[in-house]
Amino acid sequence: MKSQPNHNQITLLVVRDAARPVRQLRISKPMALAIPAVAALSISSLVTSMHYHSAQSISRLEAEAAALSLHNLRMEVKVADKEEALQQLQMEVTDLSEEAENIKDKLQSVSELELQLQNLIQKQNSTDSTKSDNVSTKSSPKITFSAAKQTYTPQVGGEFIAVHDSGATNLVQETKDDFAEIRSILDEMVNRIPITISQAKQANTLQEKKIIMQKSKLEPAIMWPTHSKVITSSFGYRTDPFKGSSAFHSGIDIAGDIGDPVLAAQDGEVITVDQKGARGKYIIIKHSNGLETWYMHLHRMNVSVGEKVHKGQQIGLLGNTGRSTGPHLHFQVVKQDKAINPLGYVQPKL
Numbered sequence: 444m445k446s447q448p449n450h451n452q453i454t455l456l457v458v459r460d461a462a463r464p465v466r467q468l469r470i471s472k473p474m475a476l477a478i479p480a481v482a483a484l485s486i487s488s489l490v491t492s493m494h495y496h497s498a499q500s501i502s503r504l505e506a507e508a509a510a511l512s513l514h515n516l517r518m519e520v521k522v523a524d525k526e527e528a529l530q531q532l533q534m535e536v537t538d539l540s541e542e543a544e545n546i547k548d549k550l551q552s553v554s555e556l557e558l559q560l561q562n563l564i565q566k567q568n569s570t571d572s573t574k575s576d577n578v579s580t581k582s583s584p585k586i587t588f589s590a591a592k593q594t595y596t597p598q599v600g601g602e603f604i605a606v607h608d609s610g611a612t613n614l615v616q617e618t619k620d621d622f623a624e625i626r627s628i629l630d631e632m633v634n635r636i637p638i639t640i641s642q643a644k645q646a647n648t649l650q651e652k653k654i655i656m657q658k659s660k661l662e663p664a665i666m667w668p669t670h671s672k673v674i675t676s677s678f679g680y681r682t683d684p685f686k687g688s689s690a691f692h693s694g695i696d697i698a699g700d701i702g703d704p705v706l707a708a709q710d711g712e713v714i715t716v717d718q719k720g721a722r723g724k725y726i727i728i729k730h731s732n733g734l735e736t737w738y739m740h741l742h743r744m745n746v747s748v749g750e751k752v753h754k755g756q757q758i759g760l761l762g763n764t765g766r767s768t769g770p771h772l773h774f775q776v777v778k779q780d781k782a783i784n785p786l787g788y789v790q791p792k793l
Contacts, residue, residue, distance in 0.1 A: 453469070453471070454467055454469050539622065542622045542626075543622070545626075546622065546625060546626060546629065549626075549629045549630075549633060550629065552633060553629060553633060553636065556633070556636040556637065556640070559640055598675055598696070598698060598763075598767065598768050598769030598770055598771040600684070600696065600723075600739075600740055600765065600766050600767030600768055600771065600773060665708040665709055665734075665736070665776070665785070665788040665789040666706065666708050666709070666754055666755060666789060667706075667708075667789055667790075667791055667792070668697070668705055668706050668707075668708050668736070668738065668772065668774050669697055669699055669703055669704065669705050669706060669761060669772050669774075670699070670703055670704065671697055671698050671699040671703065671772075672697075672791035672792070673697065673698040673699075673791075674695055674696065674697060674698075674791065675696045675697070675698045675771060676692055676695065676696035677692070677695055677786075678692060678693070678694060678695050678782075678783075678784040678785065678786065679691070679692060679784070680692070684768055685766070693775055693782035694737065694739075694773050694774050694775030694776070694782065694785060695773075695774055695775075695784075695785050695786065696771045696772070696773055696774075697771060697772045697774055698770075698771050699761040699770055699771055699772060700761065700770055701742050701760070701761060701762055701763060701770045702742060702760050702761065702762075703760065703761040703772075704757045704760065704761070705726075705738055705741060705757065705758055705759045705760060705761055705772055706755050706756065706757055706758065707728055707736075707752040707753065707754060707755065707756045707757075707758050708728075708736045708754070708774075708789070709728070709730045709732075709734070709736065709754050710730065710731070710751075710752070710753050710754050711728040711729055711730040711731065711736070711751075711752060712728065712729050712749065712750070712751055712752070713726060713727070713728055713746045713747065713748055713749065713750045713751075713752060713758070714727050714728070714729045714735075714748065715727035715748065716744050716746060716747055716748050718764070718765075719765070720765065720766065721765055721766040722739045722740070722765050722766075722773075723739060723740040723741065723762065723763075723764025723765020723766070723767060724739075724740070724741040724742070724743070724744055724759075724762065724764045724765070725737060725738060725739040725740070725741060725765075726738045726741065726744055726746065726758055726759055728752060728758070733778065733779070734776060734777065734778055734788075735776070735777040735778075736774070736775070736776055736777075737773070737774070737775035737776075737777065738758065738759060738772060738773070738774060738775075739765060739772070739773035739774075739775070740761075740762055740763060740764050740765050740767045740770075740771060740772065740773055741759040741760060741761065741762045741764065741772075742759070742760040742761060742762025742763070742764065743759055743760040743762070744758070744759045745757060745758055745759050745760075746758045746759070776788060
C-alpha cells in the first residue's frame with residue numbers, strides 16, 4: 444500500500460560535502476514561508492538600528508560643531524574687546540604723558556618760587572640776627588625733649604584678599620588718581636607761596652617771618668592715626684602671615700602697644716562701629732572729600748555710629764582683636780569703594 448504524499452510539507456536536501464551523505468529535512472510550508480520573512484525583518488531591524496545610530500552620531504557632531512563655532516565666536520569677541528581695550532589704554536597713556544609734562548612745568552614754577560622765598564629769608568637773617576639774639580636771651584630757658592626710641596616686634600594682620608590678575612586699565616586709573624592728587628597739591632602750593640613771599644616782605648622781625656613760614660606750611664590732608672610711627676606691613680601684595688600664600692594687603696599695619704590711642708585722621712562722620720572675625724573691633728569714618736578711613740584690630744572703641752569727630756580726636760584704643768598676630772593698628776584709606784595706599788596721603792613724621 445503506497446503512502447500518500449503530504450502536500451503540507453516541503454523536503455529540503457542539505458548537501459554538505461562529497462564525502463558526507465545528503466540529509467533530508469522536512470518542514471511545513473508555513474515554516475518555509477516564515478523563515479524568509481524573519482530574515483527580512485532581521486535585516487530591516489538592523490538597517491533601522493544603523494540608521495538611528497548614524498542619525499544620533501550626526502546630531503552629536505552637529506552639536507559639537509555648533510559649540511565649537513560659538514566658542515570661536517566668543518574668542519573673536521574677546522580679541523576684539525582686547526584690541527579696543529589696548530587702543531583705549533594707548534590713549535590713556537598718551538594723556539598721562541601730557542599730564543606728566545604739565546606737572547613738570549608746575550614743579551619748575553614751585554622751585555623758582557621756593558628759591559625766591561629762601562633768598563628773601565637769607566637776606567633778612569643777617570639784619571635780624573642781633574634782634575633775635577636779644578630776644579632769645581630775654582626769653583625763658585629752652586626746654587628740649589628727647590623721644591625714647593621704641594622697638595616693636597613686627598605684628599601684622601588683616602583680611603585675606605586673594606591675588607587675581609588686574610587689568611592694565613586699573614593701573615592707568617590709579618595713576619590718573621595719583622596725578623590728580625599731585626596736581627591739587629601743586630596748585631595749592633603755587634597759590635600760597637606768592638602770598639607767603641608778599642607777607643614775608645612786609646614782615647619787620649625774624650620772629651614774624653618764622654610765624655608766617657609756619658602758617659605757610661601745607662598741612663597733610665590726613666594725619667597719622669596713632670603715636671607710633673613704625674610700619675610693620677605696607678600696602679599692596681605680600682605673603683599672607685597665616686596662609687603663607689600671596690595676598691593683597693589693603694592698608695598699612697602700624698606697630699604699637701595695647702591701649703595706645705587711635706586718632707581720627709580727618710574730620711568726618713562715624714558710619715561703622717562693629718566687630719567681625721578678620722577685622723576684629725573696627726571703626727569706619729566717612730569724610731567730606733569722599734574718602735573713608737578704616738581702623739581695625741582695636742582694643743576698645745570710644746565713638747558711636749552717626750557721631751561727628753574732629754581731626755586728631757581719640758576714637759579708640761589700639762589692640763589685637765580679629766585676624767592679627769599681635770598688637771597693631773591696621774589703617775586703611777578707601778576712595779570710591781576701593782582701598783588705596785594711605786602713604787599717598789600721609790607719612791609718619793619721625
